[in-house]
Amino acid sequence: MNKILAVILVLAVVILGGYFLLKSGVVQAPNGEIEGKVEETPTMGMPVPGTNTPEMIVETESRNVIIIYTDLGYSSNTLNIKAGDTVTFENDSSLSMWPASAFHPTHAAYPTTGGCLGSTFDACRGILPGESWSFKFDLAGAWKYHDHLKPSYFGTVVVE
Ligand SMILES: [Cu+2]
Structure with a gap:
């Protein structure tokens, strides 16, 4: 029992x-x-x-954030993202754009080497209307950028 x-x-x-x-x-x-x-x-x-x-397995969430470029400049003055996020610069203007790290014309503020001028944060060519160019921000900091073809158009990406 x-x-x-x-x-x-x-x-x-x-x-x-x-x-x-x-x-x-x-x-x-x-x-x-x-x-x-x-x-x-x-x-x-x-x-x-x-x-x-x-x-x-927990995937690290990385985002893709879009900055739109129009004939008036970049849509975002200051964009806050996290390290590992990708920013896509989308050209919705009537002219080519060339997103690149500050400062014009050396482009060396974002401290990576291997790009065409001073940093890998550099499209290295004019991006045609309707095209886009993406860059992955791995380094924390406040990174200024500009349009190399029209340096009076600029913005900042703040990476946490
Ligand atoms: Cu430039």
């Missing part, structure tokens, strides 16, 4: 344990956001040790 009771008890523990294990699992919402148990860890984007199922 005690044996049967013990077996029932063990089965109950196993079933309840499995139920709570499933219930606390992370649920992937259809819009890509992760719902459920998500713990903030400094290792965003890395698998959490001991839980190496693909569902547990």
Whole structure:
């Protein structure tokens, strides 16, 4: 009799344990956001040790923000973004635009090398009307930019 009771008890523990294990699992919402148990860890984007199922990997959210360039200049005087975000400069004007880091004409304020002049933050050519050019900001700071073809048109991207 005690044996049967013990077996029932063990089965109950196993079933309840499995139920709570499933219930606390992370649920992937259809819009890509992760719902459920998500713990903030400094290792965003890395698998959490001991839980190496693909569902547990938290993607670092990086955004794509658009700055529209018209015949009046850039749509945003100061744009606030986070490091890793991409800014797309969209040319909705009637002339070519050439987004580039301050300062004209050296373009060296954004401190990366390898671009055509002083920085990689440089379209390096006139972007035609209807075209766009994108740049990913990995470095924190207040980065001024201008239109190399019309330096009186400028703005600032503030990267946190
Ligand atoms: Cu310039």
